[in-house]
Every structure is written in structure tokens, then in C-alpha cells.
Amino acid sequence: MKAPMRRWSWLFIGPVVVAFIIGFVWPFIQGIYLSFCKFRLISDAKIIGFDNYSKALQDPTFTHAFWYTALFAIVSLIIINIIAFLIAYLLTQGIKGSNLFRTVFFMPNLIGGIVLGYIWSMIFDGILSKFGTSILENSTWGFWGLIILMCWQQIGYMMIIYIAGLQAVPEDMLEAAKIDGATKGQTLRKVIIPNVMPSITICTFLSLTNGFKLFDQNLALTAGKPIITMAGGTQIKTTEMLALNIYNTFYGQNSSATGVAQAKAVMFFILVAAIGLIQLYYTRRKEVQQ
Numbered sequence: 001m002k003a004p005m006r007r008w009s010w011l012f013i014g015p016v017v018v019a020f021i022i023g024f025v026w027p028f029i030q031g032i033y034l035s036f037c038k039f040r041l042i043s044d045a046k047i048i049g050f051d052n053y054s055k056a057l058q059d060p061t062f063t064h065a066f067w068y069t070a071l072f073a074i075v076s077l078i079i080i081n082i083i084a085f086l087i088a089y090l091l092t093q094g095i096k097g098s099n100l101f102r103t104v105f106f107m108p109n110l111i112g113g114i115v116l117g118y119i120w121s122m123i124f125d126g127i128l129s130k131f132g133t134s135i136l137e138n139s140t141w142g143f144w145g146l147i148i149l150m151c152w153q154q155i156g157y158m159m160i161i162y163i164a165g166l167q168a169v170p171e172d173m174l175e176a177a178k179i180d181g182a183t184k185g186q187t188l189r190k191v192i193i194p195n196v197m198p199s200i201t202i203c204t205f206l207s208l209t210n211g212f213k214l215f216d217q218n219l220a221l222t223a224g225k226p227i228i229t230m231a232g233g234t235q236i237k238t239t240e241m242l243a244l245n246i247y248n249t250f251y252g253q254n255s256s257a258t259g260v261a262q263a264k265a266v267m268f269f270i271l272v273a274a275i276g277l278i279q280l281y282y283t284r285r286k287e288v289q290q
Contacts, residue, residue, distance in 0.1 A: 035263040038256065052263035062264055064236050065245035066271075072143065072241065073211030076150045080207045081200070084155045088162035089188075102163070106156035113153070117220020120149045124221075136225040142239035149217050154210060158203045165199030166192065201283040208279055212272050215243035224248070242268055 030042075035052055039045035056062055087105060091098045108116070124135040124145050135141045169192055177187045193200075218224070224237025224244055240248070246268060250261035 031262060032266055034259065035266045036259075037262075038259045040256075040258065048259070052259040053267070055260045056263045056267065059249075059260070059264075060230065060234050061236050061240070062242075062245055062249075064238075065240050065242045068143075068239070069212055069214075069241045072146060072150075072214070073208055076147055076154075076211045077204065077207045079147065080151050080154050080158055081203055083151065084158035084203065085162050085196075085200075087155070088159045088166055089192075091159070092163060092166045102160070105159055108153050109157040111153070113216035114220045116149055116153055117217045120145065120152075121221050136222060139226055139238035142222045142225070145221055146214070146218060146239065149221060150211065150214065153217075154207060158207060161199050161203050162196065165196040169195045197283065197286050201280065201286075204283055205276055205280055209272055209276050212275065213243055214241055215247070218244045219247075242271075 034042065034045055036047055036049060037045035038048045038052075087101075091101055095101075111119075121135065124141070128134055128138075128141060133141070135145050173191050173195070174187065177191050182190065218239070218241045222239040224240030226239070227235050227237050229235050237245075237248075242264075246261050246264045249257050249264060
């Protein structure tokens with residue numbers, strides 16, 4: 001019985017593998033190749049070595065976007081996970097209407113990033129106009145505007161993952177802690193959080209990588225504005241994140257910068273992959289210890 005099943009398994013697995021190769025593996029390999037080339041069209045690509053990487057690392061706009069994105073990812077990671085866990089904890093305490101609250105908190109995640117960006121842009125401009133300013137005129141407001149937008153969209157999704165983890169905590173361990181006279185705070189620290197570590201690992205990974213990969217919300221909300229001009233004449237978009245910086249470099253007026261943009265994209269992939277793998281390694285070690 002097993003032999004016929006194995007024989008026919010490729011009928012179902014094969015199309016998925018082919019689609020993965022065509023849609024991801026081949027474009028990824030081609031992208032790495034183009035990062036070492038100067039090109040306007042793929043057919044005109046000429047290998048120039050590491051020049052694109054050198055120019056990308058010397059680009060002050062790329063450096064600024066990196067540190068800005070890193071700060072954004074860390075701040076959003078902390079806020080999203082703390083609030084999502086607290087909401088999930090409250091909604092698993094048997095309060096009335098918990099299912100309704102779960103639905104309401106999760107709904108923003110169903111709205112596209114571009115739409116969210118424009119919605120919040122109108123909200124922020126309506127509020128800030130009363131103070132004679134705009135989210136496009138102040139980089140601080142732009143940063144916190146992006147944080148609020150990201151949190152509003154992601155908290156509900158992370159909350160669902162935390163609820164699943166909290167509901168999987170063994171009842172006998174909670175009963176044992178109660179019998180031993182543990183307070184709610186002690187039970188939370190010593191019993192609940194250790195058992196919810198798999199959910200913490202997943203939510204930390206998702207919120208961290210989502211923070212680094214943010215693009216459409218950044219484009220719709222601020223488009224990188226406001227802009228400051230440095231001493232050398234270089235213009236830096238103060239709220240521009242890495243993904244948007246790569247996009248602006250590739251589709252900018254300088255057609256010779258496409259190779260530089262491709263080099264930035266490769267470094268961006270390596271950065272996100274490395275950070276994600278390091279975070280998974282350390283948080284999974286906590287799971288093993290527990």
C-alpha cells in the first residue's frame with residue numbers, strides 16, 4: 001500500500017516544488033547575480049564585482065534607513081508583544097464577551113497595509129492640524145505614527161497566538177500552584193510564562209521580522225518624509241525604512257542605481273534572515289530549559 005502512495009505523492013508535491021523554484025529560488029539566484037552587475041535591463045547586465053555593495057554601504061540614506069528600521073523593529077517588538085500578551089491573558093480569565101473582544105482586536109490584521117496607511121494618515125493629520133503641524137513635517141511624529149499603525153495592525157494577530165499558548169498551559173500545574181499558595185503574579189512568572197515560551201518565540205520572530213520588512217504602511221503613511229539635506233547635498237528621508245529605501249533606489253531617477261538597489265536587497269535579506277535565526281536560536285533554548 002505504501003509503494004503506490006509514494007509513487008503518486010509526486011503528483012501532488014511536484015507542482016508545489018516547481019512553483020517554489022519558479023517563484024522564489026530562480027528569482028533569488030538571479031537577484032544575487034544582478035547585485036554584482038550594472039544593468040538597466042536584465043539582458044544588458046555586466047558584471048562589475050563588489051562595486052554595488054561598496055556604493056550601498058557608503059550611501060548615507062541606506063545607513064540612516066538601517067538604524068531607523070532597527071530602532072522601529074525593537075520598539076514595536078516590545079510594545080506589540082507586551083500588549084498582546086496582556087490582552088490574551090485577560091481574555092483567558094473567563095470575562096464576559098471574550099469571543100467578541102477577540103474578533104474586534106483581530107480585525108485590523110485583515111486590512112491591507114496601504115489602506116491602513118492612508119486611514120491613519122488622515123487620522124493623524126486631523127489631530128495634528130489642530131497643533132499647526134503634520135505627520136509629514138515632523139520625524140518624531142512620523143516614527144510614533146508608524147509605531148501606532150504597526151501595533152494597531154499586529155497586536156490582534158499576536159494575541160490569538162498567545163491565547164492558544166495560554167489555553168495549552170496544563171490545568172494540573174495551575175491547580176498545584178494554587179494549592180501551594182502561589183499568588184497570581186508568581187503563577188504568571190513561574191508557571192504560565194515558561195509554558196507559553198513557544199508562543200513567545202513565534203510572536204517575537206513574527207513581530208521582529210515584520211518590523212524590519214515594513215514597506216506598504218511606510219509608503220502610505222509618510223513616504224519617508226520629512227526630508228533633510230546634509231552638508232554634501234544628499235537628501236535623507238528621515239522616516240524612510242529599509243524596504244522603502246531599496247524601492248526608492250531602484251525606481252529613482254538614476255537608472256544606473258538599479259545594481260546598487262539589488263545589492264541593498266541582498267544585504268537586507270541576509271540581515272533579516274540572520275536576525276530571525278539568532279532570535280529563534282536563543283528563544284528556543286529557553287523552551288528547552290523550561
